[in-house]
Amino acid sequence: MIAIVPAAGVGARAAQDTGTASPIPKQYRLLHGQPMLRHAVAALLAERRIARVIVAVSPSDAWVDTALSGLPRTDVFACGGPTRAETVQAALRASGCTEHDWVLVHDAARPGLPLAALQRLIDACVRSGTGGLLAIPVADTIKLQDNDPSPADDDMPQLRRVAQTVPRAGLWQAQTPQMFQAGVLRRAFAEAILAGVDMTDEASAVEALGQPPLLVQGSPRNFKVTWPEDFDLMERWMS
Numbered sequence: 001m002i003a004i005v006p007a008a009g010v011g012a013r014a015a016q017d018t019g020t021a022s023p024i025p026k027q028y029r030l031l032h033g034q035p036m037l038r039h040a041v042a043a044l045l046a047e048r049r050i051a052r053v054i055v056a057v058s059p060s061d062a063w064v065d066t067a068l069s070g071l072p073r074t075d076v077f078a079c080g081g082p083t084r085a086e087t088v089q090a091a092l093r094a095s096g097c098t099e100h101d102w103v104l105v106h107d108a109a110r111p112g113l114p115l116a117a118l119q120r121l122i123d124a125c126v127r128s129g130t131g132g133l134l135a136i137p138v139a140d141t142i143k144l145q146d147n148d149p150s151p152a153d154d155d156m157p158q159l160r161r162v163a164q165t166v167p168r169a170g171l172w173q174a175q176t177p178q179m180f181q182a183g184v185l186r187r188a189f190a191e192a193i194l195a196g197v198d199m200t201d202e203a204s205a206v207e208a209l210g211q212p213p214l215l216v217q218g219s220p221r222n223f224k225v226t227w228p229e230d231f232d233l234m235e236r237w238m239s
């Protein structure tokens with residue numbers, strides 16, 4: 001069993017408060033004294049069934065060696081692509097995994113993964129022989145925006161209205177890790193590209209193959225650090 005950590009993003013949304021692109025991608029910003037990426041990799045290494053963690057970074061990355069120095073069972077590939085899906089696909093190609101090897105894909109931007117949640121996912125997938133993902137049931141009432149925002153001006157930001165309330169029963173928010181056998185993932189990526197599926201996660205590619213993944217209870221702690229204010233929130237969880 002291996003893990004792939006896509007870490008080739010630029011963190012544009014997290015840099016929005018600065019008004020300019022952050023000079024350092026979010027996965028290298030410090031949380032509780034260590035780079036976010038190091039926390040994400042260490043969370044995977046805590047599970048001994050994961051034999052190896054592959055971290056996929058941008059070919060122009062200048063930070064990864066320092067961020068991960070001294071971590072065992074960890075390899076870095078400079079195979080990052082323009083999208084998360086392309087980064088994961090390139091890492092999978094480079095991994096040398098055989099058809100039936102289990103692969104867990106976990107965002108560098110989710111440094112708070114609890115060991116218990118990781119173990120729930122691995123146990124459920126291995127016992128059932130089916131791929132799956134961590135996810136949490138939606139807790140809020142869900143609104144769909146209309147398509148007609150008011151124009152923004154100096155005094156007033158752009159305002160939107162509700163088009164409708166979407167029933168939330170049965171809706172889950174997808175997290176990572178997402179765990180599949182390497183052969184399934186390879187076929188899913190290849191077919192999703194041909195069919196033009198918008199792959200924001202691995203599960204959507206596998207769903208398009210007609211193989212429904214398992215939904216395994218994730219954790220609020222495992223949220224994706226995406227916006228500027230998320231760093232403070234994650235710091236608080238970690239302390």
Ligand SMILES: Nc1ccn([C@@H]2O[C@H](COP(=O)(O)OP(=O)(O)OP(=O)(O)O)[C@@H](O)[C@H]2O)c(=O)n1
Binds near residue numbers: 007109
């Ligand atoms: N071309 C890309 C884009 C994203 N990722 C990784 O995919 C994960 C989830 O993506 P996200 O949180 O959206 O990160 P960014 O793409 O960096 O963020 P943004 O969309 O705000 O720029 C992150 O670990 C990110 O580094 C990647 O490996 N390759």
Ligand SMILES: C[C@](O)(CO)[C@H](O)COP(=O)(O)O
Binds near residue numbers: 107
């Ligand atoms: C994979 C993921 O983290 C599941 O929630 C998410 O889809 C990544 O999306 P992003 O748009 O790349 O942040």
